[in-house]
Amino acid sequence: MTVTDAQPAGSDPQVVVVTGATGATGRATCAALLARGEHVVAVGRDAASLESLRVELDAPHWALLDTRVCDLLDGDAVQSLAAEVVSEHGHVDALFHLVGGWRGGTSFTESTDDDWRWLSGNLVDTLRHTTLALHDHLLATGRGRVAIVSAAAAQAPTAGNAAYASAKAAAETWLGALADSFGSDDATPGSAAVVGVVKWIGTGRTATAPARVAEWLTGLLDEDAAALNGARVEL
16 A cells, blocks of 8 residues: 655654663653654563653653653554554654664573463564554655564574574564565665674673664764665664
8 A cells, every 4th residue: 555645754753662661771762852852762571660750851852752661462452552642643654663672592402382472472472563553654754664673592592592592583574574675666665674693682791882883873874774674783
């Protein structure tokens, strides 16, 4: 279906949905977006954690911050969330999907069904639900952005992280399909779906700091980022 209601890019604040907003990277990303003057829809599953995020951010930014409680494992709830956000804000310009988590062990046989259910749910199903719900709205802006943070493990799995690496690889594949949709002939040009790759998030020598990821994500809002559609970017 051709999307025809594209909006021209301008100086008005963009509306950015940040899922996994209460994690370390989500918090840094929300802060960076608010500092740019963007409208942020911070989504989490726990109301208390979202309130602590609001308290943590500077009061002058509160008018640009919209916090929403949603279980992203519930596809119907995510569809309702998308409808509510678009109804209130008029459009959605970007989705930064930062829901994460890790489970693993020291050997291949330590991987359990519970690990797989938890990882595939959090890393893949939440992404499926949010991108399906927001796909058409993102295309309608003519500059939609979607980004996830993946891990080097997706292309270099080890025995102990089989489930985690497989779930990350599946999330990358899903985002690749979204990029193909964004780049199709009947889509409005200008949108981009991008995978950022880190070894892990943290403060060690080989870790990627949350602030670095936030800087990269906010940079994707610039108009020239459309050339990155389908890219896998090392951070």
